[in-house]
Amino acid sequence: MIELLNIFAFSLFLSLFFYLPFFKKNISNKNIFLDNNDLKVINFLILINLLLILKLLNFNITQITNIFYSIFFIFVIYFLTNFKKFIFEKNIYFYFIVNLLVLFILSIQVSNNLTLYWDAQKLWLPKAILLYNNGSISDLQNSFYSHYSFLGSLSWAFFWKISSFEYEYFGRMFFLALYCFGLLNFLSLINLDRNLKTISFLLLVIITYDYWHFRGTQEILIFSLLLILSKYLFNLILENKSSKFNLSIILLLLNLIIWTKNEGILLSLIISFIILIFLKENIRFKLIFFSLIIFLIFFRFLIFKLYGLDLDLSKDFDFLNIITIFINNFKTTNIFIILKYVFYSTVKFPHIILSLFFALLIMFDRKLFKKIIFLYVYLFLSIFLIFFIYLSSPQKLEFMVSTGSLRLLFEFSAPYLLFILFFFREKIKV
Amino acid sequence: MITKKNYTSFFLILVLILIIGKNTDFFKNFYNVGSKSYDQRQQDANNFCDLFGTGYVFYIKKKFNLKKSPVIKNSAVEQYWIFSNAYKILDKNKLIILNNKKKISNNFSEFKVVDNFQNRCLYLVKND
Numbered sequence: 001m002i003e004l005l006n007i008f009a010f011s012l013f014l015s016l017f018f019y020l021p022f023f024k025k026n027i028s029n030k031n032i033f034l035d036n037n038d039l040k041v042i043n044f045l046i047l048i049n050l051l052l053i054l055k056l057l058n059f060n061i062t063q064i065t066n067i068f069y070s071i072f073f074i075f076v077i078y079f080l081t082n083f084k085k086f087i088f089e090k091n092i093y094f095y096f097i098v099n100l101l102v103l104f105i106l107s108i109q110v111s112n113n114l115t116l117y118w119d120a121q122k123l124w125l126p127k128a129i130l131l132y133n134n135g136s137i138s139d140l141q142n143s144f145y146s147h148y149s150f151l152g153s154l155s156w157a158f159f160w161k162i163s164s165f166e167y168e169y170f171g172r173m174f175f176l177a178l179y180c181f182g183l184l185n186f187l188s189l190i191n192l193d194r195n196l197k198t199i200s201f202l203l204l205v206i207i208t209y210d211y212w213h214f215r216g217t218q219e220i221l222i223f224s225l226l227l228i229l230s231k232y233l234f235n236l237i238l239e240n241k242s243s244k245f246n247l248s249i250i251l252l253l254l255n256l257i258i259w260t261k262n263e264g265i266l267l268s269l270i271i272s273f274i275i276l277i278f279l280k281e282n283i284r285f286k287l288i289f290f291s292l293i294i295f296l297i298f299f300r301f302l303i304f305k306l307y308g309l310d311l312d313l314s315k316d317f318d319f320l321n322i323i324t325i326f327i328n329n330f331k332t333t334n335i336f337i338i339l340k341y342v343f344y345s346t347v348k349f350p351h352i353i354l355s356l357f358f359a360l361l362i363m364f365d366r367k368l369f370k371k372i373i374f375l376y377v378y379l380f381l382s383i384f385l386i387f388f389i390y391l392s393s394p395q396k397l398e399f400m401v402s403t404g405s406l407r408l409l410f411e412f413s414a415p416y417l418l419f420i421l422f423f424f425r426e427k428i429k430v
Numbered sequence: 431m432i433t434k435k436n437y438t439s440f441f442l443i444l445v446l447i448l449i450i451g452k453n454t455d456f457f458k459n460f461y462n463v464g465s466k467s468y469d470q471r472q473q474d475a476n477n478f479c480d481l482f483g484t485g486y487v488f489y490i491k492k493k494f495n496l497k498k499s500p501v502i503k504n505s506a507v508e509q510y511w512i513f514s515n516a517y518k519i520l521d522k523n524k525l526i527i528l529n530n531k532k533k534i535s536n537n538f539s540e541f542k543v544v545d546n547f548q549n550r551c552l553y554l555v556k557n558d
Contacts, residue, residue, distance in 0.1 A: 004464050101447060105456050112459035114468075114475040121482065122507040129517045144508075167468055168514060195439035202446035206453065 007111055010163050010170055011104040014177035018044065019096045020079070037188040038249075041228060044181070045252040048155065052259055055154055056303055060134035065161045091194045098198050099180055102205060106176045110214050111169050120216025127153035128171060132160055137307040147310035149300070151259035152218035175220050182227035183208070186417065189231050190425050204417075207350045219411035221260050222267070226414035229253045233271070234418055237278045237374050247289055250275070255296050262313050263389075265297055267412070270381045278374040316400070322392045329391040338390050341401040342383065345409040352409065355416035358423045372422050375415065382412040467492070472512075479551040483528030486551040487512050490526060493545065500524030500553070523556040 018040055047068075054064045079086070116125060127143050127150050140146050160171030183204045187197050213220040229250055236246040254271060257264035272293045276286050304311055318325060346352050359379065362368045369376075386408050390401050451457070462471060469492040476484035487502065487509050498521040499513035505528045510518050525541055530550050541554035 001464055003468070004460070007463070098443075102450065105447070105451055105454055108456060108459045108463060109454040112455075112462045112471055112475075114472050118507065121484075121509075121511065125511045126508065126517075129511050129514045132514065133517050166515065168511075195436070195443065198443050199439065199446060202443065202450065205450055206446065209450070209453070211454070 003111070004108075006163075006165050006170075007107050007173075008104055010165070010173055011100055011107050011177075013163075014159075014173060015096055015100040015103060017047075018177060018181045019092065019099065020075075037185045037231075040181070041185060041249060044178075045249065045256075048151075048256060049252055051154065051158055052151060052256070055131075055137065058136055060136065061131055061157050061161050062134055064158060068158075068162065094194055094198070095184065098201070099184065102202070103173075103177055103180055106180075106205075106209065106214075107173050109211055110172055110176065111167075113211055114169060115215055117215040117217050123148060124153050124156070124216050124218060125168065128156040128160070128168070131157035132171075137303075137309070141308050141310075145315070147262070147304070147312040147315070149259045149261055149264065151256060152221050152261070155221075156216075172214055172216065175214055175224075178224045179209075179213075179220055180205070182224035182414075186227050186231055186421070189234060189421055204351075207354065213410070217407065218261050219407045222257060222264060222411040223414045225253055225257050225260070226267075226411070227417070229257075229271070230415040230418050233274070233374075233415065234422075236275070238371060238422075240280060243279065243281055243285070247275075251289075251292055251296070254293060258296055258300050261411075263385075263408070263411075265300070265313065266385060267382075268293055268297065270378065270385065273381070274374050274377055277377070316393050316395050318394050321394075325394050326388070326392045329393075329397065334391060334397055335387070337398050338387055338401050338405070341405040342386060342409060345406045348406060349410060349413065352413050352416060355413070355419045358419040359416070362419060362423055368422070368426055371426075372418070375418055375422070378415055385412070479528070479547050482507055482509065483526075483551055484509060484512070486528060486547060487526060490545060490553045494553070496521070496524070500526045502526045502528065504529045525554040525556075527552045527554065 020043075051064060051068075054067065055061075059067070123143070123145050127140060127148075130139055130143060131150075131154055137150075140150060155174055156168070156171035158171070159174035160168055163170035163173075184197075184201050187200050187204070190200075192200060213223070232246045232249045232253070235241040236243060236250070250271070254264075254268040258268050272290055276290055279286060279289075301311055313319070346356065359376070362372060386405060389408070390397060390405075393400055462474075466474070469488050472488040473485040473492075476482065476488070478485035478489070482505050490496065490500075491512060496513070498516045498519050499510050501520055501522055501524070502509045503525065509526075509528075510520075513519075525538065527538075528551050530552055538554060541556055543552055544555050545553035
């Protein structure tokens, strides 16, 4: 019974973490208009990037937790003394309760079905435990796959520690909270009333949620971060809204993606490429943005070198001969094998099938298709990346694809949901 | 003002939440979390004495109230995460052998078998 109360209390804490307005009022002017969801995204990005920076500065998890508690305590005092001056979102209580309820239901499943995936048992949880026990980044040298990015394990350890409960799944509850937040934030792109928005949120949970994603692997984090990023990519390219603000948010999100999984580096290059092509800004502006992305990637490798971690992107690839291997593997039979598994993976996830269905519908409307062509470029590049990854590997292809394609396709799939949202927005004018 | 449209929406929201609850076996999970200990749920969630043998390690941890991890042999992945509060601090006087396929060899002559699951998963403690 006590454990149930603890789960509820931590669900409440995580909902507050994502829903408390850390700002006194909306920061809006002629150039920038921030809605309430943007403020929450900024809260989240500041806190998680701060967590990463403090860890890179070699603070241990206990120290970071103490810093976090201090900030939180100061904020609560500030919040209570300035309560009347805060501008709250109109339906904040309603969304807060819905979010809390869904988070609690999903957390109960995670707390009972404790199965961890092989990768999680072998790679991600040992890293999280090491960090949880106040290990430093250089201690990760002794963990399996020390060349892997570790933000997922770091946030797992951090929220586990912050919960003050001894079970690891409290850390994974943060993955659930981020996922719920990502979905609700994504829906802020369409203009729906409170009830319809809630219904859409619950429908999205029904079609995307599966315990499979929360077995300790990191794909759900990339999915959720990409889902948040999709909104700003959409605003940036389609709505032509304040480039600097949207790009700053995208940069911070890409930074988290780069530090969460190694393929996040390739993903960040794809997103940057799309922005370079479709952003309506001058070349100089685009070059500055691209240089910043390259700097973030370079910085990630620099930190790895500094702490003596392995600099390889993957042990499954021979990077010196990657082109030769790719050319040798570029055979009809191999392409067919990958195609087969990509098809299986697509069928496994209802949200991908639905998104592709709407992508097909949009293709029949030339005007709409032209508007959202950047999304088709993303779809093509993400699928191409899956083919490229497997065709470049010297390992046994069918084994690699059968074990990895599902997860790869899932983590890349968040922006595909924009097809559905865009269709409803344009056709039904929501 | 509560309108008929609002009632319909609330009803739909409630139905969708119930569907999420049903899809995730909410009530069964709720009951299990309330009535079973964490270690028991870990045993149920993982293979007991097959593959990684995670369930067996949890079983031994609970049965003998272990705080430090014994040395664990023959698992496909390291199982020390199960003792997360004393990670990789090993109690070398205790030994868990998983996926055992042969008779306990002379290498372990100084240990005595304290728990034996079908000769496949064993817990041994060093003789005094």
